[in-house]
Amino acid sequence: MWKEKQMAPRIETFAWRLLWNALATGKRAGKYSKHISENCPTCGSLEDEIHLFFLRHFAKAAWYSHPWYIKTEFTSQHNCSIPQMIQALLTSHHPHINIIYLYTFLWCIWKARNDARFCRKLSTPPQLYAATMVIMHGSNMELAASSRIGVTSLFSSSTMLHDASVQGHQRKGHADQQIAPTPGRTINGISAISCPIIFLDAVWSPHPHGGPVAASLGIFIQFRGDRCCSQLCISAISPPATSAIQAEVFSLMLSSYIAGTLQIQQATFLTECATLASEAVSQNVTLAPGHWSIRPQLAQIAASTTFEPSRL
Numbered sequence: 001m002w003k004e005k006q007m008a009p010r011i012e013t014f015a016w017r018l019l020w021n022a023l024a025t026g027k028r029a030g031k032y033s034k035h036i037s038e039n040c041p042t043c044g045s046l047e048d049e050i051h052l053f054f055l056r057h058f059a060k061a062a063w064y065s066h067p068w069y070i071k072t073e074f075t076s077q078h079n080c081s082i083p084q085m086i087q088a089l090l091t092s093h094h095p096h097i098n099i100i101y102l103y104t105f106l107w108c109i110w111k112a113r114n115d116a117r118f119c120r121k122l123s124t125p126p127q128l129y130a131a132t133m134v135i136m137h138g139s140n141m142e143l144a145a146s147s148r149i150g151v152t153s154l155f156s157s158s159t160m161l162h163d164a165s166v167q168g169h170q171r172k173g174h175a176d177q178q179i180a181p182t183p184g185r186t187i188n189g190i191s192a193i194s195c196p197i198i199f200l201d202a203v204w205s206p207h208p209h210g211g212p213v214a215a216s217l218g219i220f221i222q223f224r225g226d227r228c229c230s231q232l233c234i235s236a237i238s239p240p241a242t243s244a245i246q247a248e249v250f251s252l253m254l255s256s257y258i259a260g261t262l263q264i265q266q267a268t269f270l271t272e273c274a275t276l277a278s279e280a281v282s283q284n285v286t287l288a289p290g291h292w293s294i295r296p297q298l299a300q301i302a303a304s305t306t307f308e309p310s311r312l
C-alpha cells in the first residue's frame with residue numbers, strides 16, 4: 001500500500017492506524033477515559049471500527065450513495081473485521097474501488113465522524129465522495145507539480161487531445177518561462193502554467209430511472225507566493241443536472257464564482273472536459289455550435305468579471 005505515491009500522507013497515516021487498531025473509536029477511547037462514551041451517539045451501540053465505518057446509519061448511507069451503491073450490512077455479514085471488509089471490497093470488482101479511493105473514503109467517514117462528535121459540524125453522506133475526489137485530485141496535482149509530470153498522464157485522459165501547437169511553444173530547459181496555453185485546448189502538462197491554477201471537475205451519473213441528478217463537484221486551487229505555495233480544495237454538490245456536460249458547466253460556474261469571491265486574478269482554469277473548454281472559450285455563445293442545454297450557464301459565466309475565456 002505504501003508504494004501508492006498518489007495517496008496523501010494523512011491518508012497513509014490513517015490507514016496504518018486503522019489496520020493496526022490504533023484509532024480512537026468510542027470503544028477504544030472509552031476504556032481509557034470515563035469521560036468518553038463507548039457508545040455510538042446516534043444509536044447507542046458499542047462504537048467499534050465496523051460500526052463506525054460500515055454499520056451506523058451515516059456510514060451505511062454514505063456507502064449506499066453515488067457512485068458506490070454498496071450495502072455494507074450485507075458485506076459485513078461474512079466479514080467481521082476491518083481487514084476482511086477491506087479485502088472484500090477490494091476484491092469485489094466494483095468499478096470505482098481501488099486502494100486509494102477506498103482509504104481516502106474511509107478517512108472522509110472518520111473525519112465526518114470527528115467533525116460531528118467534536119466540532120458539531122455535520123455533513124451529509126453524499127458529500128463524502130465529493131470530498132474524496134477533491135483529496136485525490138489535490139494529491140495528484142501536488143505530485144504533478146513536484147515531479148513535473150503532466151496532469152495528462154495522471155488523470156484519466158481519454159477525452160484529452162494533444163495539442164501540437166502548445167508543445168511547439170514549449171522550450172526545453174526553460175521551465176520557468178511562462179507560456180500561455182492555447183485557450184480551450186488540451187495541454188501537455190501544468191509545469192509551464194503560471195499560478196494561480198484552478199482545476200475543476202464533476203462526477204455525474206444518470207439516474208437509474210431517468211430525470212436530473214446532482215453531481216459531485218471538486219475544485220482545486222493552487223496559488224504561489226514568493227516563498228510558499230497555498231492550496232485550496234473545495235467539494236460541493238451541484239443543482240440537479242441532466243447531463244455530464246451540464247455537471248461540468250456547473251463546476252466551471254462555481255469555480256468562476258469562487259475566483260471572483262476570493263479576487264483571484266489571472267487564474268488559469270483547467271478542466272478535463274474538452275467539449276466544455278472549447279464551447280466556453282468561443283466568444284459568442286449563441287453562434288457556437290453544440291450543446292443548447294448549457295448555454296444559459298455559459299452566458300452567465302461569460303458575464304462574470306473574473307472569468308476570462310482566454311484562460312480556460
Ligand SMILES: [Zn+2]
Pocket residue numbers: 040041042043044045051055056057
Ligand atoms: Zn450507531
